[in-house]
Amino acid sequence: MNKRTMILHDKYGKEMTVPVRNALPLDSPCARYTGFRQETLLLKKGSIRLKGYMPLPCDIILERDVPITLRDSITIFGHFFVA
Secondary structure: OOOOEEEEEOOOOOEEEEEOOOOOOOOOOOOOOOOOOOEEEEEOOOOOOOOOOOOOOOOEEEEEEEEEEOOOOOEEEEEEEEO
């Protein structure tokens, strides 16, 4: 197993050593990337994502691939959850 680490700093400047790993290939069964899709989904109360997981306690709105423009005009895309 690859034992790579990276030195990061917390908000007080204290060094932290954190483990890092390579990203999974997109065709890996463990990589849950479903592709770029701008959409809004309603996850209903009581839904269960996978067997053994707890059901959702309330309805949740999931907004996928929402564009966010940064101060330097770069656009990134994020996911947002609203309960």
